[in-house]
Amino acid sequence: MRILIVEDEKKVAKALRDGLEAEHYEVRIAVSGEEGFFLVNHELFDLVILDLMLPRRDGLEVLTTLRKQAVQTPVLILTAKDTVDDRVHGLDSGADDYLVKPFAFPELLARIRALLRRGRPDQILRLQQDDLTMDLVTRKVMRAGRALELTVKEFEMLEYLLRHVGHVVSREMLARDVWRVTARATPLDNVIDVTVTRLRRKIDDPFETKLLHTVRGVGFVLRSERT
Amino acid sequence: MRVLTPSVRTRLTLWHAGVLALVICIFSAGIFLFVRARLYSTLDQQIRADLATIEKVYQEETGDLGELAHRMGITLFRVAEGETILYQTPDWPPGGTTPYRLGTLGDASHRIAAARDETAVRETLWTLGVILAIGAPCAIGLAIGGGYFLAGRMLAPVGAMAETARKITAESLTQRLPVGNLQDEFGQLASVFNESLARLEEAFEQLRRFTADASHELRTPLTAIRSVGEVALQRSLSAAAYREVIGSMLEEVDRLTRLVESLLTLTRGESGRIQPALEIVDLSGLAVSVVEHLRVLAEEKEQSVTIDAATEVSATCDPAILRLGLINVLDNAIKYTPRKGTIRVGVRETRSGEAAIEVEDTGLGISAAHQGRIFERFYRVDQSRSREAGGTGLGLATARWAVEVNGGRIELESEEGKGSLFRIVLPRVVRARLGGT
Numbered sequence: 001m002r003i004l005i006v007e008d009e010k011k012v013a014k015a016l017r018d019g020l021e022a023e024h025y026e027v028r029i030a031v032s033g034e035e036g037f038f039l040v041n042h043e044l045f046d047l048v049i050l051d052l053m054l055p056r057r058d059g060l061e062v063l064t065t066l067r068k069q070a071v072q073t074p075v076l077i078l079t080a081k082d083t084v085d086d087r088v089h090g091l092d093s094g095a096d097d098y099l100v101k102p103f104a105f106p107e108l109l110a111r112i113r114a115l116l117r118r119g120r121p122d123q124i125l126r127l128q129q130d131d132l133t134m135d136l137v138t139r140k141v142m143r144a145g146r147a148l149e150l151t152v153k154e155f156e157m158l159e160y161l162l163r164h165v166g167h168v169v170s171r172e173m174l175a176r177d178v179w180r181v182t183a184r185a186t187p188l189d190n191v192i193d194v195t196v197t198r199l200r201r202k203i204d205d206p207f208e209t210k211l212l213h214t215v216r217g218v219g220f221v222l223r224s225e226r227t
Numbered sequence: 228m229r230v231l232t233p234s235v236r237t238r239l240t241l242w243h244a245g246v247l248a249l250v251i252c253i254f255s256a257g258i259f260l261f262v263r264a265r266l267y268s269t270l271d272q273q274i275r276a277d278l279a280t281i282e283k284v285y286q287e288e289t290g291d292l293g294e295l296a297h298r299m300g301i302t303l304f305r306v307a308e309g310e311t312i313l314y315q316t317p318d319w320p321p322g323g324t325t326p327y328r329l330g331t332l333g334d335a336s337h338r339i340a341a342a343r344d345e346t347a348v349r350e351t352l353w354t355l356g357v358i359l360a361i362g363a364p365c366a367i368g369l370a371i372g373g374g375y376f377l378a379g380r381m382l383a384p385v386g387a388m389a390e391t392a393r394k395i396t397a398e399s400l401t402q403r404l405p406v407g408n409l410q411d412e413f414g415q416l417a418s419v420f421n422e423s424l425a426r427l428e429e430a431f432e433q434l435r436r437f438t439a440d441a442s443h444e445l446r447t448p449l450t451a452i453r454s455v456g457e458v459a460l461q462r463s464l465s466a467a468a469y470r471e472v473i474g475s476m477l478e479e480v481d482r483l484t485r486l487v488e489s490l491l492t493l494t495r496g497e498s499g500r501i502q503p504a505l506e507i508v509d510l511s512g513l514a515v516s517v518v519e520h521l522r523v524l525a526e527e528k529e530q531s532v533t534i535d536a537a538t539e540v541s542a543t544c545d546p547a548i549l550r551l552g553l554i555n556v557l558d559n560a561i562k563y564t565p566r567k568g569t570i571r572v573g574v575r576e577t578r579s580g581e582a583a584i585e586v587e588d589t590g591l592g593i594s595a596a597h598q599g600r601i602f603e604r605f606y607r608v609d610q611s612r613s614r615e616a617g618g619t620g621l622g623l624a625t626a627r628w629a630v631e632v633n634g635g636r637i638e639l640e641s642e643e644g645k646g647s648l649f650r651i652v653l654p655r656v657v658r659a660r661l662g663g664t
Contacts, residue, residue: 102484153523171481179520187521187558187622189485194523216470217477 001116002026002044006036006059007051007078016049019105020112033057040066045073047115049108052079052090060093067094074115078103104170106219113167127162130224132203132211134162143203153178154199161212161222170219196220235385239378244371251366255359262355266348267328274330277301277341282332285339289313303327304341313337384413388420400428433603440605444486444620448479455479489621493604496628503545503632507656511536511574513546514584517553518572524561525570532561535573542582542653544633549653552629555622556586556637556649562618564590564646582655585648592643601639602627626651 003025007013010031017027028043030036033054040048052059063075077095079086090098096118097111127134131144139155141148150158156178161169174192175181181188196212204210210225281304284291292314295301305315321327326349327342388404395402403424406417459472495501518532525532560570573585593601593608600606605620630637630651641647 102480187524187554190524190558191521194527197527198523216474217481218474 001046003047004028004039004045005049006030008054033062037062048073048075050075050077063093104172106168106170107173129165148202153195157195166223168215168219168221236378236382240371240374243374244367247370248367251363255363263352270328270348274341274343278330278332278339281339306339308337388417400431437604448483451479452476486619489619493625503548505543507541508544508546510540510542510582510584514572514574521557528566530564530568530570532570540574540576540582541656543656544653548629549633552626555626559622560586560588564588580655582653584651587648589646592645592647593641594643598639
């Protein structure tokens with residue numbers, strides 16, 4: 001999978017490249033709108049990550065021109081502007097998704113996976129990790145053959161973690177996708193933390209192998225204990 | 228300001244003098260015409276008396292007409308019968324340089340004409356005219372001068388106010404305008420200005436506190452990131468230790484991010500850039516959902532949260548914004564209520580017919596000294612405790628904004644050591660207006 005990053009801030013660009021390469025993506029960097037435009041026209045990419053504030057040629061302008069030329073590569077916009085108008089404008093210009101700086105890296109990875117997966121709907125009825133299984137139809141959760149009683153929020157959170165198994169899930173992602181709250185607020189973060197603690201009590205505490213881990217300062221990840 | 232004050236003064240003076248000048252002119256003209264009419268009518272009476280005397284003499288002793296001049300002092304007359312002049316004084320007909328006033332009497336048989344010198348009348352009128360012509364401009368001049376002086380005296384407070392106001396800047400907002408007499412208009416104006424200045428001073432003071440607090444709040448995580456990073460780089464650590472360090476730094480970044488986001492929301496809200504999307508909201512339902520949202524936090528502290536929302540109460544507001552406000556109030560209650568405490572969330576109608584959501588806790592309570600400022604951004608009753616509790620210091624400020632932008636108000640009743648009652652009051656929707664929906 002080849003990803004083009006159009007970003008003039010060198011530190012951010014390098015961090016993105018390192019992070020994405022660690023996830024086994026092939027990454028190219030363009031430091032200006034012009035260069036990005038040139039690369040998209042001459043090479044083939046599966047995804048473009050586009051910063052909006054670029055020197056010489058504005059990100060939105062590049063995007064509009066690309067869409068006029070019928071370039072269908074998915075585009076993920078990165079920007080520090082976060083008003084609703086900016087979002088609408090970006091999506092209207094042909095962007096496929098929108099992420100506001102500063103963003104959590106796990107969130108960027110999740111969005112990239114979602115964009116690359118697009119058009120391939122998954123009809124999953126059952127999620128599993130090690131001896132933990134979740135039946136999405138009967139809404140039953142079992143571990144090591146034992147049924148677990150989860151609250152609605154705990155169930156939704158576990159489902160979300162299972163869908164992103166092996167990948168770190170940030171509090172922002174949980175807030176937006178599980179609690180469906182766009183504005184980040186302190187109370188909600190506490191609620192998330194408490195819910196994680198309780199979920200862990202149910203799915204991990206009675207068992208030898210721990211599955212739900214906290215990645216300090218980043219978020220949570222569901223995986224087997226081996227690192 | 229400097230140009231405006233004399234201009235008002237000049238205008239006042241000119242208006243005043245103009246009106247006075249008009250009055251004086253009309254008055255002078257009146258006097259002149261009245262005196263003139265009186266003088267001439269006296270003269271005419273004398274002439275008529277002369278004519279009567281002459282007529283009498285003519286009828287009785289025609290020959291004595293010549294003696295009238297020195298006996299009666301009637302020196303100018305003529306008596307004629309038809310074209311024949313019976314008698315005329317030597318100076319007849321009057322003329323030359325001296326002005327005369329003429330009177331006649333007679334019938335078909337005879338005609339008598341008499342005249343009198345009117346020089347004295349003319350001189351009197353002339354003198355009067357001169358007096359008036361000199362006096363009126365003098366009076367007007369005095370009026371201008373006096374008016375200008377008086378207007379200056381009256382407007383002096385304005386000048387003083389302007390002078391003081393010019394010296395007042397953001398740094399010297401403690402100054403106040405001089406208030407002269409509170410009963411007059413200028414005194415009232417000055418006191419109104421002073422009230423505005425007091426409000427301005429308060430606003431500036433809040434801003435100053437906010438800036439100081441905000442920079443402190445922003446610097447704390449920055450300092451932590453910096454020192455944790457620098458210390459970690461001083462020596463080689465194991466991979467696990469580096470993870471710890473980076474994780475710790477990221478936690479601070481997260482804190483900064485949250486802080487900046489909350490601040491942005493508040494600033495946008497307060498500058499009016501967030502417009503509430505008003506709709507009719509069932510407050511009981513909203514309260515129940517907020518309680519359910521935060522219940523896990525209370526459960527962790529073994530607190531019991533009760534909902535008292537028996538009657539259905541609705542209000543017109545933006546449900547998302549109001550929800551944010553209520554979440555912050557309830558979170559605050561959970562945070563400052565000790566383990567096993569009780570929190571009551573009630574929805575009811577106040578006696579004045581407004582809708583109210585009450586959040587009552589058995590927590591620490593807030594002393595009267597802090598109650599006025601508890602809704603300010605970054606204001607904390609107890610610095611160390613609240614930071615430990617993980618707050619940004621913006622919760623109640625956000626709550627107040629969220630309620631006020633919906634046209635409501637937030638009230639606080641609290642007694643230290645006993646607990647607090649936060650009351651969100653919103654204008655209630657009249658059920659009749661719903662029209663069966």
